[in-house]
Amino acid sequence: MAFIDYYQILGIDKTATPKVIKDAYRKLARKYHPDLNPNNQDAKANFQQINEANEVLSDPEKRKKYDQYGNDWQHANEFEQQKQQQKQSSRSQSGGGFSGGQNAGDFSDFFESMFGGSAGGRGRQVKYRGEDYTTEIHLQLLEAYKTHKQTLTVNGRDIRITIPAGVENGQIIKIAGHGGAGTNGGPNGDLYITFSVANHSSFKRLDDNLFATIDLDIYTAVLGGEITVDTLEGKVKLKVKPETQNGTKVNLKGKGFPVYKNEGQFGGLQITYAVKVPTNLTDKQKKLFEELRQIKG
Amino acid sequence: MKTKYLISIDDFCTNHHIDVSFISSLQQTGLIEITTIEESGFIEADQLLLLEKYVRFYYEMDINLEGIETVTYLLQKINSLQHEIGTLNNRLRLYESE
Numbered sequence: 001m002a003f004i005d006y007y008q009i010l011g012i013d014k015t016a017t018p019k020v021i022k023d024a025y026r027k028l029a030r031k032y033h034p035d036l037n038p039n040n041q042d043a044k045a046n047f048q049q050i051n052e053a054n055e056v057l058s059d060p061e062k063r064k065k066y067d068q069y070g071n072d073w074q075h076a077n078e079f080e081q082q083k084q085q086q087k088q089s090s091r092s093q094s095g096g097g098f099s100g101g102q103n104a105g106d107f108s109d110f111f112e113s114m115f116g117g118s119a120g121g122r123g124r125q126v127k128y129r130g131e132d133y134t135t136e137i138h139l140q141l142l143e144a145y146k147t148h149k150q151t152l153t154v155n156g157r158d159i160r161i162t163i164p165a166g167v168e169n170g171q172i173i174k175i176a177g178h179g180g181a182g183t184n185g186g187p188n189g190d191l192y193i194t195f196s197v198a199n200h201s202s203f204k205r206l207d208d209n210l211f212a213t214i215d216l217d218i219y220t221a222v223l224g225g226e227i228t229v230d231t232l233e234g235k236v237k238l239k240v241k242p243e244t245q246n247g248t249k250v251n252l253k254g255k256g257f258p259v260y261k262n263e264g265q266f267g268g269l270q271i272t273y274a275v276k277v278p279t280n281l282t283d284k285q286k287k288l289f290e291e292l293r294q295i296k297g
Numbered sequence: 298m299k300t301k302y303l304i305s306i307d308d309f310c311t312n313h314h315i316d317v318s319f320i321s322s323l324q325q326t327g328l329i330e331i332t333t334i335e336e337s338g339f340i341e342a343d344q345l346l347l348l349e350k351y352v353r354f355y356y357e358m359d360i361n362l363e364g365i366e367t368v369t370y371l372l373q374k375i376n377s378l379q380h381e382i383g384t385l386n387n388r389l390r391l392y393e394s395e
Contacts, residue, residue: 026359033358035350036368038375129349169390170383176346187349204391207384211391 004110006053006066014067018058025054034132039172039192052111062115130180130189139167141199145232145258154178154191161193166208166260169197203232208267210256216240216273231255231269238271246275302342303332309340313352322362323351328369 007014010024028050030036037043056062133154147165151158159178167173172194179189204211214229224242228235233255249272256267281289310317320338323329329348332339340348354360360368 026357030358030360033353035353036372038372039379168383169387190346199390206388206391 002110003070004049004052004108006056009049009053010057012057016057021054021057025050025058039134049108052108056111056115065115129186130182132189132192133179134192134194136194136196137163138196138198139163141197141201141203141205142232144195144197147263152193155180159191163195164261165258166262167195167197168207168260169195169199169205171195171260201232202230203269205257208257208259208265210267210269211272212269213272213274216244216275218275218278220244221246221273221275229271232257240273244273244275246273248273301332303334303339304342304345306331306338306340309345309348313349315352315356319352319355320348323348323365326362326366328365 007016010016010021010028012020012024016024029047032043032047032050034040034044034047037047056066135152135154137150137152144163144167145165147162149160149162151160153159157178159175161175172192175191175193177188178191182188199205202212210232212229214227216227219225220227220240221244222242224244225240227238227240229238231252236252236255238250238252249270252269252271254266255269259265259267278285306317306320309315310320317338320329320331320340324331328351329340329344332341351365354365354368355362
């Protein structure tokens with residue numbers, strides 16, 4: 001665990017006044033605060049450092065302790081204990097100190113080792129909203145097709161959520177109050193879930209619509225007929241018009257993907273016909289095609 | 298009929314140690330909406346996170362009201378662009394594997 005130079009983090013001198021510390025903190029907070037940098041993990045990490053530096057340097061007692069021990073911070077607790085033992089005879093223990101805070105996870109090991117992980121400290125009762133958590137859920141296309149429940153473990157807590165059908169790849173949903181716990185009565189943070197929907201099916205998806213390419217033999221394309229095609233709900237029969245051209249598109253209404261949070265509504269399925277020219281023809285087939293060529297007019 | 302949950306502005310200001318005039322200024326600039334019932338001001342619960350964000354902008358980051366307006370506009374723009382990137386990425390996937 002390395003010593004952290006809080007003065008360097010805030011870009012200030014060791015003799016900085018409280019006003020200079022406050023100004024430096026605010027200037028950096030305006031640059032890195034998560035409110036101003038949504039979904040930016042680097043900014044979040046930077047802000048935690050700045051917040052920690054401010055937490056120590058803006059609190060006279062913490063700053064005094066930090067300045068006093070500096071690089072010898074690892075022995076700070078031993079020195080403190082010795083001091084307390086000496087004073088014990090003359091006064092009762094205050095019972096104060098820097099007790100473990102709910103938000104300890106937001107602070108570095110160095111901070112927790114020196115100050116016990118409290119965000120509030122003695123005398124300051126600033127309310128802090130808990131940290132926002134982010135996580136990712138990976139789904140297959142078929143899993144995103146149906147509303148289902150899933151249990152997530154976020155920071156050791158199990159959270160059961162309902163994933164509505166039709167969730168999009170890259171979509172972010174917020175579960176309010178399921179982030180980190182607030183400090184000093186501050187509200188909990190939120191949980192942001194990003195969905196990653198993998199598609200290994202034969203369908204392509206865009207919003208609520210599905211797209212598929214179906215091979216069509218030349219005979220059905222020329223003469224028409226009935227074929228069976230796959231949809232996510234099972235197989236459906238489809239009439240093919242005579243003289244169907246290669247690349248013809250057919251729209252099947254309501255056979256696409258569910259519309260997010262609109263139960264019972266579905267997008268369409270667009271089928272593109274890929275007419276296949278037969279190969280490995282027999283002599284008889286070749287002869288018949290030759291006849292067709294002769295009479296094509 | 299949908300039930301609206303309201304939070305008293307006086308309670309909010311007491312809990313956050315802020316001045317009521319700040320909330321009034323936010324209302325005047327159109328950043329939040331206040332519902333008045335029997336001469337008392339309330340905000341809808343779904344505006345709470347937004348209001349807390351404005352409080353952090355103003356009191357923690359020392360951003361004035363004009364700054365908050367600008368930041369809010371730019372954050373909305375970032376959000377809309379991020380959404381557009383997501384949509385375009387999904388559309389790109391449609392053609393990538395062809």
